[in-house]
Amino acid sequence: MKNEIDTVDLSQLSKNTQDITVLYVEDEKNVREQTLRMLGILFQNIETANDGLEAWEKYQEGRYDIVFTDISMPRMDGLTLIQKIKEQESSQKIVIFSAYNTAEYLLEAIELGVDGFIMKPIEMDKMILTIKKVTDSIFAQKLLQNYHEELRAEVEAKTKTIQQQIVTDKLTGLPNRFALNLVLDELKEERAFILVNIDNFDSINTIYGYDNGNKIIRAIAQLLQEHLLEGCELYYLGSDEFGLLCEETDKNKITAYAEKLQRCILNFPLSLENNRVKLTATIAITIGNKELLKRAHIALKEAKNNGKNRIKFYTEALAIERLQHQIQRYSPIIREALENDKIVPFFQPIIDNYTHKVAKYECLARIIDGDQIYSPFYFIDVAQMIGAVQEITKVMIDKSFAAFADNDYEFSINITENDLHDEYLVEYFRQKLKEYGMSPSRVVLEVLEGVSATGVSNSIHQLVKLKECGFKIAIDDFGTQNSNFERVNSMNVDFIKIDGSFVKKIATDEKSYSIVKTISNFAKSIGAQTVAEYVDNEEVQKRVEELGIEFSQGYYFAPPSRELVAV
DSSP: OOOGGGGOOHHHHHHHHTTOEEEEEOSOHHHHHHHHHHHTTTOSEEEEESSHHHHHHHHHHSOOSEEEEOSSOSSSOHHHHHHHHHHHOTTOEEEEEESOOOHHHHHHHHHHTOSEEEESSOOHHHHHHHHHHHHHHHHHHHHHHHHHHHHHHHHHTSOHHHHHHHSBOTTTOSBBHHHHHHHHHTOOSOEEEEEEEETTHHHHHHHHOHHHHHHHHHHHHHHHHHTOOTTEEEEEEETTEEEEEESOOOHHHHHHHHHHHHHHHHTOOOEETTEEOOOOEEEEEEEESSSHHHHHHHHHHHHHHTOSSOEEEOOTTSHHHHHHHHHHHHHHHHHHHHHTTOEEEEEEEEEETTTTEEEEEEEEEEEEETTEEEOHHHHHHHHHHTTOHHHHHHHHHHHHHHHTTTSOOEEEEEEOHHHHHHTOHHHHHHHHHHHHTOOGGGEEEEEEHHHHHHOOHHHHHHHHHHHHTTOEEEEEEETSSOOOHHHHHHHTOSEEEEOHHHHTTTTTOHHHHHHHHHHHHHHHHTTOEEEEOOOOSHHHHHHHHHTTOSEEOSTTTOOOBSSOOOO
16 A cells, blocks of 8 residues: 555645645754744745744734644743643644653643644654645545536436525525525626635544534534625525625625625534534635635635635636646646657757767656647646656656667666656566666666655655666755755666756856756766756856766757657
8 A cells, every 4th residue: 555645746745835824833942943944845934933932922923824733842841832832822733843752742632623743853854744735634525525516517407496406505594505606607797706615624523523513514604694794695505605796896895795704604602512613714715706605615715725714816827727727728738649649759869978879868758739749848847747757757758768769879768756656667668678678777777866755755765766666766856955965876877967956057157157066076976977958058067077077968969859869
């Protein structure tokens, strides 16, 4: 069975966390600096505090989505800090980093309502899984939305009599999602649609049971009815969502109304099993007369990505909306390319800087659609989302092996982390080696630096197995991510490809020159060879050769081509 971390899409998780604010509390300088480097992989906005008292002072002045804290600290310990934070903001996300693992500390942390307890030394895998919990409910809600929309399609096919029987929610007595969709389908004039999502409702169901969960839904339904803006209609959409369709379309007035609803929900007196329960709500708003429910859910998802208890207006500039447009555009192109054999390898020569002859080639995936040629820059992210990466990689392996079967050149194939997670590469490569009678020593497998930097155990394990089979391993685009020199050293890689963003500036920028020199020296120290990418002019090539870099690749020699070009 795969580890849970193996299913995490780190690139998507990084996008979801880039706007999250973090307060990190640690009194030991060395531990703080090391952990900050790990947190910096996912977060861009991190503030630090050297002890609990400094953290408490910062917390009262600022706003943080997640607090990471040690337990044992001078002036104020971590558990006291957590208690004070929870008294002020019970919904605050808190994760403990600590070397203490006694039952006493664990029980007290649970009672205080922390969201994670990670033992020192910190393991990256466990930290990533803890952070990922924030977005899990969003994906669950998306599945629920798809289910209801499919059910709505069935309802619309029935008679008006049957429609009337199912448009009212039995729990709240409110018009339900189907009733809303009937109205939206006929909507001509612009309206404001407000989507109210009760935060952490799944946790309430889990802790107090579904009967108490239903009690809360009925209470919130009554609360929203009591505070309806004139010209608004209230709907219960299922699970933890309410919708309000309003005649008012002034953005400022609708925003003020949404803020009022948030305050009403936050201040609502609610007790379950003699416990005071404080609720918060995330609210999404869209104005128009088309696709209001879809757009509101897009804005809601964007808001949840940035934290909870927020208000978000839909705009077409939202990251999720842009992503959906990208999926809609390239998904059919990818599928059609796979079905009609339109994925082809382009070959770019890699030059030996000592002989100045072609030493090998990199095989680069392209989709050819008529006169249009698409590089992976346009389609690889979408391919990952629709589960097509393995199919594309297999096509590239097949066609690359065929292209080099009748010559002696070494060639490299790009392997994604998805490929490593799927655990098919070892057997598939063995089949192809046998089919073409080829030695694995001629094949270089290029993986992105992120595989080594994050150290996902299954990915590293797969690379080790491939290395044992006789394949060579290259780290691609080295220097662009959180470079893990120790990890690369332990992986026994054969090549380090220095990212072109540094190489192409080494003739004019001393900082880039210094970075390239450092990577080159590091590679030599571990017995790996280096490849300079994006060499695009003679001056850059001269500097590359001065540094003793073994290989060069770039437009100065030849662009990627469908044919093997001798330079």
